[in-house]
Amino acid sequence: MFGRLLYRDGTWAVLLLLPNMIGFTLFTLFPVVASFILSFTAWDMLTPIQWVGLQNYKELLHDETFVKVFWNTIYFSAVSVPLSIVISLFLAVALDVGIGGKKFYRAAYFLPVISSMVAVAVVWQWIYNPEYGALNYFLSLFGVKGPSWLTSTVWAMPAVIITSVWKGLGFNMLIFLAGLQSISHDYYEAAEIDGASWMDKFRYVTVPLLTHTTFFVTVMAFIHSFQVFDAVFLMTQGGPARSTSVIVHYLYENAFMYFRMGYASAMAYVLFFIVLVITLIQFWRQKKWGSY
Structure with missing residues (x-):
């Protein structure tokens, strides 16, 4: 039976x-x-x-374009990840306090996350327009002449980073908000009895008790940043002069424009190895994260 x-x-089953x-x-x-x-x-x-054996991997080592897009990807990750984590954490802390309309603000900040990247790119291209864009108009009110954001080799990548951070801010904010709500208020009451200021409570209570949440957000943010493609493709198509081209964008070009499927596949596995190494390092450092 x-x-x-x-x-x-x-x-x-x-x-x-x-x-x-x-x-x-x-x-x-x-x-x-x-x-x-x-x-x-x-x-x-x-x-x-x-x-061809290892020929594709050997070619990558001598491909100047790949080296350039690799450092562009590092630049994108090194700036966007810390920026996204810091801003989303402070937004989560601000929304965790007893203010009116918290549900509205949470929904408003999360709306870009579920919005189409095509729509987001169109809106931000208008904002960055050097002649009639909202950003340069705002800067002109303070006597600052705004640059040609998306056609400048200096400012195109920061513009893409700002757009990407803005779009993904709500997701990280909600993760931090969930972590904040799991912290018992007893810790804050004990800190207040000891005379701790709001900054002391944030530094010695909030941040240490959010280490596991911060670790998760950091790992996911790094993985996402190394896989960025849609913002680059829609806003700049890797230009000008490949100043915004990243690994996935260059991979796409080789696969579906130049039809070099083997070379693109080798590039994909190099990207996989890079992400794997960075993730393993983060997990290796997890013991220190959890020791606070």
């Missing part, structure tokens, strides 16, 4: 999991394995596949 019941439950396993195999596992094999080949989707 028990054996038949176990067999029946096991059969139903397999049947219920089967659609998901089929989807995972066809749309995740197979592409991962296929792209890994392609990274050792030369294929333009028209001619037969040629095995």
Whole structure:
């Protein structure tokens, strides 16, 4: 009886999991394995596949464009991740206090997260317009002449970073807000008894008790920043002079414009290795994060 019941439950479990396993195999596992094999080949989707071994990886080391987009990606991550974490944390702290309209502000800050990147890019392109954009008009009120944001090799990347940070701010803010609401008010009451100011409570109570939340947000933010593509593609298409081109954008060009599928696959696995190393370092440092 028990054996038949176990067999029946096991059969139903397999049947219920089967659609998901089929989807995972066809749309995740197979592409991962296929792209890994392609990274050792030369294929333009028209001619037969040629095995080239490690040639694609060797070529990446001498590809000046890849080196440039690699450092552009580092620049994007190094600026956008800390900026996003700091701003979202302070917004979460501000919304955690007893102010009116908290639900409205939470929804307003989260709205860009669920908005289409196409719509966001169009709005921000108008804001950055050097002639009639809102940003340069605002700067002109203070006697400052605004630059040509998206056509300047200096200001194009900061403009893309600002847009990306603004769009993802609400997600990190809600994660921090959930972490803040899990902190017992007893800690703050004890700090007030000891005469702690609001800054002392933030520094010695809030920040240490949010270390695990901050760790999660940091890991996710770094992974997302290294995979940025839509903002670059829609706002600047990697220009001017590849000043905003990042690894995923260059990968897209090689795969779907130059049809160098093997080279693009090799680039994808280099990106995977970079993200993996950074994530492992963050997990290795997690012990220190959790020691506060």
